[in-house]
Amino acid sequence: MNMPKVKLGIVAVSRDCFPESLSVTRRGNLVKAYKEKYPAEDIYECPICIVESEIHMVQALEDIKKAGCNALCVYLGNFGPEISETLLAKHFDGPKMFVAAAEETGDHLCQGRGDAYCGMLNASYNLLLRNIKAYIPEYPVGDAADCADMIHEFVPIARAVIALQDLKIISFGPRPFNFLACNAPIKQLYNLGVEIEENSELDLFESFNKHEGDERIWEIVKEMEEELGAGNKKPEILPKLAQYELTLKDWIRDHKGYRKYVAIAGKCWPAFQTQFGFVPCYVNSRLTAQGIPVSCEVDIYGAVSEYIGTVVSQDAVTLLDINNTVPNDMYETEIKGKYDYTLKDTFMGFHCGNTASGKLSSCEMKYQMIMARTLPEEVTQGTLEGDILPGDITFYRLQSTADNKLRAYIAQGEVLPVATRSFGSIGIFAIPEMGRFYRHVLIEGNYPHHGAVAFGHYGKTLYEVFRYIGVDMDEIGYNQPRGVRYKTENPFA
Incomplete structure (x- = not known):
């Protein structure tokens, strides 16, 4: 009883010139994979919106706070809005991580290409600009199962960071x-x-x-x-x-x-x-x-x-x-x-x-x-x-x-x-x-x-x-x- 329990909120983000459906679908696949692999851990899928703007950021932030989340995963389902996604991390009071979606198939690289591999670079740069600490995995881009494993590895890190604050x-x-x-x-x-x-x-x-x-x-x-x-x-x-x-x-x-x-x-x-x-x-x-x-x-x-x-x-x-x-x-x-x-x-x-x-x-x-x-x-x-x-x-x-x-x-x-x-x-x-x-x-x-x-x-x-x-x-x-x-x-x- 002498340590916290982690409730991690997943918020998917999307750049407005990319198909929002990529982030919606990929977020759903990620949450499904996570619950199948790690059923004992508490994870919350933010359902209100895909964050594309600062207004969406505020809505998502209020939702995960209301849900009792004490850790955050910002999930780049596509390239991602570098300002809004890093503002979300800035205003969330708890440990946070960033992960990004890999492309699924070679048959879907036109309308189905998300470019999150590229977007992660801009996210990391914006985090530094705003002096925001965030955990980025060793290789932060992957499919649903890969990203589920990354989040699982983040949970004990988040637990330690939360614990030290109290x-x-x-x-x-x-x-x-x-x-x-x-x-x-x-x-x-x-x-x-x-x-x-x-x-x-x-x-x-x-x-x-x-x-x-x-x-x-x-x-x-x-x-x-x-x-x-x-x-x-x-x-x-x-x-x-x-x-x-x-x-x-x-x-x-x-x-x-x-x-x-x-x-x-x-x-x-x-x-x-x-x-x-x-x-x-x-x-x-x-x-x-x-x-x-x-x-x-x-x-x-x-x-x-x-x-x-x-x-x-x-x-x-x-x-x-x-x-x-x-x-x-x-x-x-x-x-x-x-x-x-x-x-x-x-x-x-x-x-x-x-x-x-x-x-x-x-x-x-x-x-x-x-x-x-x-x-x-x-x-x-x-x-x-x-x-x-x-x-x-x-x-x-x-x-x-x-x-x-x-x-x-x-x-x-x-x-x-x-x-x-x-x-x-x-x-x-x-x-x-x-x-x-x-x-x-x-x-x-x-x-x-x-x-x-x-x-x-x-x-x-x-x-x-x-x-x-x-x-x-x-x-x-x-x-x-x-x-x-x-x-x-x-x-x-």
Whole structure:
């Protein structure tokens, strides 16, 4: 429930010197193809008119608003009226896309030729003239089935753009000491339409204490017991964890304000353990599984990144440290020759225990080993540990630089089915050309060690989301294939 539903309105346009019937017929074919291929998605065919003039534009705009559309597809059934169609996009308050009709048959290229291939060029030029953001597919001209696929690919992009306009990030506490890595100017988030509510962890602690004895605690404890099963290694801490989960959910309810969607940037050390008496990792994992991403260490951009991935994939995501190398002996015996990756293509992604149980091969709720080196073990209980499920992943992050410039990276790869023999929520990741990507995107781009992980290949959609919200194309890094040199890469190396 923590994300919008897209209702997309299709408005067909026609240049007045072309047969209007082309746009009418082609629009009907497009809508029919879409409903057959994607019946679960909400699409609205604007019936009032084919837009040929500014008056038609106003009529169509009022109709799709009345129908409750929050995304728009401008469909060039023929060449199209470049002014009216771009004014429609300008005045529509929501994400929009442009697609165009291909010609159907060689036997109908006189009275039945639409020239939308040509019209798309003029549309793109007029969009720039009016400073209008619109999504144009990789190849935006096609038949009804092709255009239906293009619209389907736009839906998750639109969902993310809509969601950011109604998102609030709730954070607790300043970043831990000696942890400047996740510091980034928040001005860019306000530019995106995101609201941020920053609180002290003392406020959170007060609210937590007020929830002591809450009658709902035992219902949550029962849920946790069922989820953990045999992995419930610290049952004595479950009531406190349930109390904390209720605290966060009630805080969201009471502080969401006029915003519809929420993500949390939480704090988990150094004083959290000694005052609360546990670590929040397992609760963070549970909320993330419920569609409310929770980042660690007050990582605000990490929370926004996680939320974007949640909305795009409609699935749980996680936030991991790009953490440690795979030992050479482990690579030689368990990866080399079995998987087509070099040692430098691999690394381990890790966090203390924040990954949803459904994304782990198996899990145990235990204590946090790193924290327990300097603290009593009993106050470090609450991590969810286990190897991350093997399969496709997308590692990505949206970030502002120290000088307030918005940038992002995306890299697709996989989690290998190789036991980590380690602790925490952890997996052995393989990304083609990771070594070069690590040096010339992550290090050169001054990214922090936190990266968001979506479970599947969503690079294409994330790239378009980042472009749409204003990340410069030159500032979207990716793992370039072998033989394609990064700007900062030494050509003699």
